[in-house]
Amino acid sequence: MRRFARVALLCLGCGVCSLLYGLSQLALSLEQGPGGGGGGRERQARDPAAPGARRPAGSAGRGEAGTGRYDYMKTHPSEKMHLAVVACGERLEETVTMLRSAIIFSIKPLHFHIFAEDQLHESFKDILDEFPYEGKVNYTLYPITFPSESAAEWKKLFKPCASQRLFLPLILKNVDSLLYVDTDILFLRPVDDIWSFLGKFNSTQIAAMAPEHEEPRIGWYNRFARHPYYGVTGINSGVMLMNMTRIRRKYFKNDMTPVRLQWGEILMPLLKKYKLNITWGDQDLLNIMFFHNPESLYVFPCQWNYRPDHCIYGSNCRTAEEEGIFILHGNRGVYHDDKQPTFRAVYEAIKNYSFGDDLVHSLLQPLERELQKTTHTYCGRVYKVFIKQLTKSIRDLYARRSKGR
Numbered sequence: 001m002r003r004f005a006r007v008a009l010l011c012l013g014c015g016v017c018s019l020l021y022g023l024s025q026l027a028l029s030l031e032q033g034p035g036g037g038g039g040g041r042e043r044q045a046r047d048p049a050a051p052g053a054r055r056p057a058g059s060a061g062r063g064e065a066g067t068g069r070y071d072y073m074k075t076h077p078s079e080k081m082h083l084a085v086v087a088c089g090e091r092l093e094e095t096v097t098m099l100r101s102a103i104i105f106s107i108k109p110l111h112f113h114i115f116a117e118d119q120l121h122e123s124f125k126d127i128l129d130e131f132p133y134e135g136k137v138n139y140t141l142y143p144i145t146f147p148s149e150s151a152a153e154w155k156k157l158f159k160p161c162a163s164q165r166l167f168l169p170l171i172l173k174n175v176d177s178l179l180y181v182d183t184d185i186l187f188l189r190p191v192d193d194i195w196s197f198l199g200k201f202n203s204t205q206i207a208a209m210a211p212e213h214e215e216p217r218i219g220w221y222n223r224f225a226r227h228p229y230y231g232v233t234g235i236n237s238g239v240m241l242m243n244m245t246r247i248r249r250k251y252f253k254n255d256m257t258p259v260r261l262q263w264g265e266i267l268m269p270l271l272k273k274y275k276l277n278i279t280w281g282d283q284d285l286l287n288i289m290f291f292h293n294p295e296s297l298y299v300f301p302c303q304w305n306y307r308p309d310h311c312i313y314g315s316n317c318r319t320a321e322e323e324g325i326f327i328l329h330g331n332r333g334v335y336h337d338d339k340q341p342t343f344r345a346v347y348e349a350i351k352n353y354s355f356g357d358d359l360v361h362s363l364l365q366p367l368e369r370e371l372q373k374t375t376h377t378y379c380g381r382v383y384k385v386f387i388k389q390l391t392k393s394i395r396d397l398y399a400r401r402s403k404g405r
Contacts, residue, residue: 080109081108081109081110081111082111082179083110083112083181084179085098085099085112085114085182086161086162086183087115092120092124097186097347098183098184100350100351100355102187103136103137104350105187105189105190105191107192108195109135111137112138113139113140113178114141115164117143117161121141145164145167145171146167154166159281163281165180165240166267168244172244176244177242179195179239179241180237181238181240184329184331185328186328186347188326188390189389189392190393193326194239197300201243205243205246206250207240209300210236210299210300211233211236211299213233213234214310216232216233219233221287224279225287227278228255228287228288228292229287229291230287230291231299234287236305237282238305239305241300250263254266256270257269270285303317304327305327306328312340312378312379325389328346330344330347335347340377341374341380342371342377342386345370345386349367350363359397364391367387371383
């Protein structure tokens with residue numbers, strides 16, 4: 001009987017130990033969180049004892065549900081949208097015009113993160129402080145900042161300051177998601193609409209961009225690139241939507257080492273390996289990254305990043321033909337010369353529009369008259385795609401105002 005009691009007591013002790021171990025593992029898993037964008041799997045994929053290994057940066061993404069799906073609109077319907085731009089040299093007016101276009105139609109509050117050369121800061125302050133949308137728009141000005149040990153190399157990459165965008169996830173550590181745009185972008189519908197793509201990311205996607213070309217016969221990357229690039233024709237980084245929490249947490253596959261590297265670890269090695277083979281600077285580096293990590297990119301249609309290449313060789317952006325242009329990208333300086341008068345007409349119309357004026361009489365109608373003068377050009381022949389969505393955006397804006405009265 002005494003032996004039986006000892007055995008029973010021993011079994012009871014083992015059971016208690018097993019229970020305590022199970023509870024400790026449960027607590028540990030809860031402390032680490034659900035994993036969101038796949039960061040948990042990738043942490044395990046990398047050997048923590050490898051040289052240079054670090055703990056994952058960034059906190060758990062706001063809006064990441066237990067399933068790992070990022071559903072921004074449902075979780076934070078009223079949270080402000082964050083938009084970043086980098087301005088250097090003679091880009092003040094162009095940047096302000098872009099910001100004006102973002103303000104006109106957007107619904108939720110906006111926070112602008114403006115990275116600019118020091119001599120531009122006072123001019124930005126003077127202009128932005130006069131914007132009449134107090135409470136809807138906030139901004140923060142930042143100096144141009146690169147890692148001190150390699151600042152000279154990054155500054156001279158492609159154009160002055162262009163590669164600053166690569167460091168936004170490391171600088172804006174408290175920003176969960178961000179829309180980066182070049183200075184030569186114009187919004188023809190609410191920023192809210194491209195922001196909503198965050199809710200369409202699957203569990204592995206960390207960023208969204210549009211293809212560089214729709215037609216491979218005129219594509220640059222597939223004809224001339226001397227480095228890996230994403231997909232068939234590469235991607236254009238002039239409009240880049242980012243879940244920066246996921247970017248900071250991700251470990252990236254690469255062709256330099258079998259060890260996966262985090263965002264801050266991979267940038268300089270990529271530049272050193274490919275700097276003699278890249279033409280478009282930071283955009284080429286992003287193409288290389290997503291070539292090796294294609295599951296991490298969400299690709300949105302060309303109407304969200306409509307450039308001269310979509311019409312100067314004949315119209316080749318079908319979604320814009322059907323629904324209009326959503327975001328206009330006037331690269332190659334087309335807002336400031338006479339080579340593409342359709343693009344310049346849209347830019348001038350938004351630049352000259354005064355906040356509070358009637359959008360139909362002060363923006364849409366004068367713009368349409370100017371566009372009708374451009375029908376001798378390839379882009380002018382499809383000028384209606386330039387005002388199709390703009391017309392709808394104005395109509396929707398006035399409808400919202402009527403409901404709010």
